[in-house]
Amino acid sequence: MSKIKKILILGGGFGGIKVLKLVQKKFKNNPNIRISLVSQDNYFLYTPMLPQVSSGLIHPNDITVPIRKLCKQAEFYHAAISYIDFEQKLVTITREFDGKVRALDYDYLVISLGGSTNFFKNNNIKKHAFAIKTVEDAISIYSQVINMLESAAQTSDLDFKKELMTFTVVGGGFAGVETIGEINQLVRDSVKNFYPSIGKDNISMNLISSKEFILPELGPKLGKMAGEYLKKVGVNVITKTKAIDAGEDFVKLDNGKTIPCMTLIWAAGIDIDPVIAELDCKHHKSGKLKVDKYLRVSGHDEVFALGDCAFVTNPITGEPYPATAQNTIHQSVTLVDNLYSLIVGKTRFKEFSFKSKGIMTTLGRKVAIAVIFGLHIKGPIAWLIWRTYYLSKLPMFEKKFQVATSWMADLLFKRDLTFIGLIKNKYLTKVDIKSDNSSIKDFFKD
């Protein structure tokens, strides 16, 4: 049997990257450990700042970190994972550039594949709504907003102008609230500075939440306060309401009302990747992987899972941990300690438990709301804390510098309104590129 142990990490998001970093540290220069990471994106995406990309405040690659820059002692595969076989300990991957299928074998597997936007099986909403999950989503929203501004500036039909200037975000969690806050700022500033013919009274911003108040993670007091602030800056906050259907130019609500609007953004839930859903192991009814207190997938001691694709129960409250980057990062630390113990033959493992010290969100320019060590903070101080904290957590100095520069530029200059159209893609079908890596098995011959 080979002395070399293969650790395979699936996903290059918060969980995958943190596990990679810690595993590389634990097994530094160890020739008997081979680490590999697979992700369909060749970059790590810093999602807490994604809404700022959707408003053009920062640039897409300010918050993306190429995974290869983080691979000090690991092999990276830019590929989509299409199948995980626990029995044979193989993961089937499809290369991005030519669509060819291969398989990677492993001794230890870490699954951190996150999730995708959940449209709750409503195909109309899926077809007509924008999501806010990937960097492409954020770029699409930004282009859509600029396109709507340009279109509204050229029509004299008042009803049509209002439809073009109506933006509806569904989802009262962090992603939805931060996105409406950003877009509201962008549209109102742009109309004032560059599109005076549109008229500010024709702008309509809606935030729809099924809950009694927005930002339930912050509790009723701050959630209601955040709602009041958004109303003050021109956002209609519609609570206890669900969006049930959508078309090209409308969104229908379960209270019987229909909002005519050309831009619908869906930030209302997380769906599980089909690769995860199909796995032969215990799942929660949401589709997430059930893990034990050591973050191992039930019934498979050499397989660990964390982050948005894992169902991790808080041992103190009995409730599941919410799907946040903060929880995922803390899970990574426990997971890597346990993975290390398993590899070196220790029999004692650490139980995962974490109590958040704080939670915060931005609501627009110079306004945020936070609970830190139980203290409620709002306004510019919370906004400054948000910026300082999230900038400090962004990986790599060069990215921190880029974001700080974009923020500075936004304080000094007016927002960029460039509209860039579709980009052509080239796909390779006839070129055969051979790999000489022994951990790759040619699965299906071309």
Ligand SMILES: Cc1cc2nc3c(=O)[nH]c(=O)nc-3n(C[C@H](O)[C@H](O)[C@H](O)COP(=O)(O)OP(=O)(O)OC[C@H]3O[C@@H](n4cnc5c(N)ncnc54)[C@H](O)[C@@H]3O)c2cc1C
């Ligand atoms: C707009 C937005 C704002 C947010 N703001 C905050 C915040 O302020 N604070 C906070 O704590 N949390 C925030 N979150 C939540 C946070 O982003 C997630 O909880 C966190 O990313 C979960 O980490 P993960 O590793 O499980 O998944 P992800 O970070 O989503 O990573 C999943 C990785 O798996 C890859 N992948 C998925 N499927 C496949 C496949 N089939 N093949 C190959 N690769 C695949 C993806 O490309 C990605 O690299 C926000 C989320 C969003 C969308």
